[in-house]
Amino acid sequence: MKKIKSLAALGAASLFVANPTWAAGTWAEARSDAMGGTGVASGSYGSGALINPALLAKAQEEDSFTVILPSVGAQITDKDNLQDQIDDISDKVDNYEDVIDSLTLQQIITNPTGSLNLLQGAAGDLAGELEDLRGKTAQAKAGAGISVSIPNNVLSLAFVTKAYAHGRVSSSIDQQDIDYLRGIENSDTVATGVAIDAATNGSDAITRNLNSTASGRAAIVSDYGVAMAKQFDLGGVPVSVGITPKLQKTWLYNYTTSIYTYNSDDWNSSRYRNDDTGFNVDAGFAADFGENWTVGLSGQNLISRDIDTKDIRITNGRTGETKSYKDTYQISPLVTAGAAWHNDLITLSADGDLTETKGFKSEEDSQFVGVGAEVRPLSWFAVRAGYRADVKGNDSNVFTGGVGFAPFNRVHIDLMGLYGEDETWGAGAQLSMTF
Known part of the structure; x- marks a missing residue:
């Protein structure tokens, strides 16, 4: 914007x-x-x-x-307040990536609850921003x-x-992005698998699944x-x-x-x-x-x-x-x-x-x-x-x-x-x- x-x-x-x-x-x-x-x-x-x-x-x-x-x-027409929305989603993306980059196998093993809570919270925040951003325009x-x-x-x-x-x-928000992030937020099993994948293969293992x-x-x-x-x-x-x-x-x-x-x-x-x-x-x-x-x-x-x-x-x-x-x-x-x-x-x-x-x-x-x-x-x-x-x-x-x-x-x-x-x-x- x-x-x-x-x-x-x-x-x-x-x-x-x-x-x-x-x-x-x-x-x-x-x-x-x-x-x-x-x-x-x-x-x-x-x-x-x-x-x-x-x-x-x-x-x-x-x-x-x-x-x-x-x-x-x-x-300027910005009925959806898209300028602030894009700023917000950028912050959420940065937070999500920071959480992913900080994950290690040792951390997941020694403190699984804390690691999952951080990941699930970041995924939920990002999914919420995507839902709110869907279909909005500014000109x-x-x-x-x-x-x-x-x-x-x-x-x-x-x-x-x-x-x-x-x-x-x-x-153009891909619904599968939201489903993927909500899956992490709502399932400890899914979040654990994602966390291990990220800790082993890096954040690309996560971001390649996001395509909005x-x-x-x-x-x-x-x-x-x-x-x-x-x-x-x-x-x-x-x-x-x-x-x-x-x-x-x-x-x-x-x-x-x-x-x-x-x-x-x-x-x-x-x-x-x-x-x-x-x-x-x-x-x-x-x-x-x-x-x-x-x-x-x-x-x-x-x-x-x-x-x-x-x-x-x-x-x-x-x-x-x-x-x-x-x-x-x-x-x-x-x-x-x-x-x-x-x-x-x-x-x-x-x-x-x-x-x-x-x-x-x-x-x-x-x-x-x-x-x-x-x-x-x-x-x-x-x-x-x-x-x-x-x-x-x-x-x-x-x-x-x-x-x-x-x-x-x-x-x-x-x-x-x-x-x-x-x-x-x-x-x-x-x-x-x-x-």
């Missing part, structure tokens, strides 16, 4: 090092994230390169060169973005770099593109269209190993990591109806790409069978529609995904809807709130909120936070400047 959190942070931090939205889409933008993850119609022209490239063309005469440097966000998401937007009456441009990361840790695994999957996708947008007048209706061709690089992590030797430091090993580079494109549309209504449509990653993780093979010490662990990360079109009502004081927004949000094939798809509001009581201060839900019920529903500060209308600081079911929480921040 620690490494999942590190990978989530890496998805944001990687924009600032030699390598490489976290909410409902593939972007992080603190204002929109605070408003329930909406922004397809309600986003500003400066954030258009991250959310909907068509918004780039909606700059007003007073708007100027805008830089977002950066926007970052992260979200994290993160995103970051940098953009430089240049409004123009002929063709608005923006240079954009963004990254989003998604990670998940799960366990832990799997960590993570993906980091980074985009490098140039957004272009143009506004047209169609029957008196201002209509904007935009497109972002981009280079896309993906890093995949498939850390699958015995749960008894799980080490978060091994996540980044080349044995479990591979990468892929390709081309993709985002596109968008926005239209203004009267002074107060805007509707929008965005399409992210319009070119589908399926990328396989590395194939990790683990041999079952009990049966000698080798099992393959492999997954496929799906980059697929995500189309979102949005509408917004706005005046000088308030903005109300609603977005809904028309397609599913995909990830690893081993995971369930999601489809998000969100609503949000922004109130601007002062020219330099804004308060925001919203709600986002997964209509498929596979991701956590969350409440969002945040504030924005814009001293002198030159420097913009936006902060957001979220909290939802299944112990889900997150935060984000954004710094932007206009010149």
Whole structure:
């Protein structure tokens, strides 16, 4: 779980090092994230390169060169408290191995009761942890973005770099591990045989009978593109269209190993990591109806790409069978529609995904809807709130909120936070400047 959190942070931090939205889409933008993850119609022209490239063309005469440097966000769901569970099972494994390694034939003969009590207690503790850990998962998401937007009456441009990361840790508990450990705990005869075997042949005689695994999957996708947008007048209706061709690089992590030797430091090993580079494109549309209504449509990653993780093979010490662990990360079109009502004081927004949000094939798809509001009581201060839900019920529903500060209308600081079911929480921040 620690490494999942590190990978989530890496998805944001990687924009600032030699390598490489976290909410409902593939972007992080603190204002929109605070408003329930909406922004397809309600986003500003400066954030258009991250959310909907068509918004780039909606700059007003007073708007100027805008830089977002950066926007970052992260979200963690750990309803089963898996982080502490893994720490606990590591302690139990260490204790179990220490007991096994300390056994000697002389000790078993001279103090059989004491030796068996230690072994049976350690085996029972470890079996209890395995039972409690069975079926539990934890996941994290993160995103970051940098953009430089240049409004123009002929063709608005923006240079954009963004990254989003998604990670998940799960366990696969072998029932025979639990049965084996409970057998030691509950039978003096079995415990004596195991103790003699361990004292004679070493702890490998025990651990080869334990075959539960832990799997960590993570993906980091980074985009490098140039957004272009143009506004047209169609029957008196201002209509904007935009497109972002981009280079896309993906890093995949498939850390699958015995749960008894799980080490978060091994996540980044080349044995479990591979990468892929390709081309993709985002596109968008926005239209203004009267002074107060805007509707929008965005399409992210319009070119589908399926990328396989590395194939990790683990041999079952009990049966000698080798099992393959492999997954496929799906980059697929995500189309979102949005509408917004706005005046000088308030903005109300609603977005809904028309397609599913995909990830690893081993995971369930999601489809998000969100609503949000922004109130601007002062020219330099804004308060925001919203709600986002997964209509498929596979991701956590969350409440969002945040504030924005814009001293002198030159420097913009936006902060957001979220909290939802299944112990889900997150935060984000954004710094932007206009010149």
